[in-house]
Amino acid sequence: MSYANSYYSGHGGGAGYANQSQSYRERDQTHSKDGDRSSVMGGNTMDFKPIPAIDEMDPSLSDGHRTLYNREVPFELRTQESAEKPNDVGTTEGVKVKVLAMGEESGPTSLRIELSSECDLFFQYTCNINQHGYEDLKHEQDLQCDLKDFTHTLMRMLNKCIKESTSYALLILQREGNAVLQFIQNMEYKFVQLLQLPFKESPEFVIRQQISYRYNALKARLSMMQARLQDVNALVKVKNPSLLLQLQRSYEDTYQ
Numbered sequence: 001m002s003y004a005n006s007y008y009s010g011h012g013g014g015a016g017y018a019n020q021s022q023s024y025r026e027r028d029q030t031h032s033k034d035g036d037r038s039s040v041m042g043g044n045t046m047d048f049k050p051i052p053a054i055d056e057m058d059p060s061l062s063d064g065h066r067t068l069y070n071r072e073v074p075f076e077l078r079t080q081e082s083a084e085k086p087n088d089v090g091t092t093e094g095v096k097v098k099v100l101a102m103g104e105e106s107g108p109t110s111l112r113i114e115l116s117s118e119c120d121l122f123f124q125y126t127c128n129i130n131q132h133g134y135e136d137l138k139h140e141q142d143l144q145c146d147l148k149d150f151t152h153t154l155m156r157m158l159n160k161c162i163k164e165s166t167s168y169a170l171l172i173l174q175r176e177g178n179a180v181l182q183f184i185q186n187m188e189y190k191f192v193q194l195l196q197l198p199f200k201e202s203p204e205f206v207i208r209q210q211i212s213y214r215y216n217a218l219k220a221r222l223s224m225m226q227a228r229l230q231d232v233n234a235l236v237k238v239k240n241p242s243l244l245l246q247l248q249r250s251y252e253d254t255y256q
Helices: 003-009 017-034 037-041 131-140 147-163 204-239 241-255
Strands: 066-079 091-104 107-116 124-130 167-173 178-186 191-201
Touching: 066 147, 091 147, 107 131, 107 147, 107 191, 124 131, 124 204, 131 147, 147 167, 147 191, 204 241
Parallel strands: 066 167
Antiparallel strands: 066 091, 091 107, 107 124, 124 191, 167 178, 178 191
């Protein structure tokens, strides 16, 4: 699916943007009290570091894409039931954002952005941007960079949503599986929309592939951690048996 098709199908998601200021202001006050955006996530903003053997199983890479970005980013989620505007009240949740590119590092030919959630295994949205589609996006939103620079800009914007309380990512969930991602900047005197990207809910077979991969990847990581724990137990048993007994008793008192 080309970006040109997906972009214009979701372009109406920005309707009613001017009426959203109050919600942003309330969120900004919350962030000011907390001091850091990570507090919204309970202090658990996650980086998903690849493990080669597990990473090779990722269905997102099966068609030749390579991963450029893979982090959990705080999003405000809103629903839009009509064509007029999204709901004024949303919820803040951690959304796993994966940015993938096709082609050489010096000049990618296409870009894919995947959104998923650890809270909802069936939450899976995708945005595909090819060269032709990016030209439409560039013209429509007055962008001043090529596709390669846009990729780096997008990743910087995502990181700002994690680190800076004045940067927001708003995901508007529309009808018929469409969604719109907006990047908002609080300029103190007004809220400015920097970028808008359209998303489409992934097909059922893709969602099933992703759920299977995430389950198997988690199972593999658990197996690796259990093996590591056995190695540590063996080492402590040789070096300091009494410490191992103390650790085991402490574990039993805490979790049993």
